[in-house]
Amino acid sequence: MAAKANFYWLLFGWFPACWAAPGVAVAKPSARAVSSSDLISWSMGLLIVLSIFFLCIWGLRKLAVLTVNGAEKLRIVGGLSLGMREKVILLQAGKKQLILGVTPGRIQTLHILEGDDCLLRDDPLILARETGFAQKLRQALKGRSDA
Template identity: 35%
Template structure:
């Protein structure tokens, strides 16, 4: 069988014996440490690549033009952890939708569209009230 392997591989017997001795030797601690270092470096490289691709995907989605969409969300208000009110504009008509886990219901079709400046969002009432309270508190301390 050995003669068959030597004939097939065309390698001298001494070369095969030397290779067999290398395989039989136990790995030194330096070799194991180097392999663990390579493994960790490769793992960090793959994780870093995943984060880089996620960041690039987010950037590309933000760059994509959104002005020519037929459906536009005008405003949204959270009612609870799973429930929201969403004001949607479709072809010049505004519709108030109730969105819950697994359901979307049309609540009202507005006769007159609510006008908001482009890019302007309605400030939340809680934030306004908090700023008023903080403003009063700071005035009282001065």
């Protein structure tokens, strides 16, 4: 125990005294009171840092960097309320569509639609094939680029 105390005295008591020049007293800085200008400058600094932080978060959301990897593949296409707490939801999962029954205590798959059985198709390629206007517009644009 005494060896430990001697070690700590050498580490914290003797070394700092060695660093000071002999015969020179080390002046301690006097404590000053915190003024209102200090509080204003600290709060302005905090406000600037927080605004930069929230600006970065907003920018990341706008650039869609913070999207979940599976968010593009899974989405709710539509839904129908059957009562106060029951719903039927049409869920798009990749190329499949699921009709789900949702209650407060349970989610059950009612039917699975695949391929041509899908109810709503929001894929632009499929919509372009189905509508005549899109075909005519594409032909008109091709005609202009050739001229």
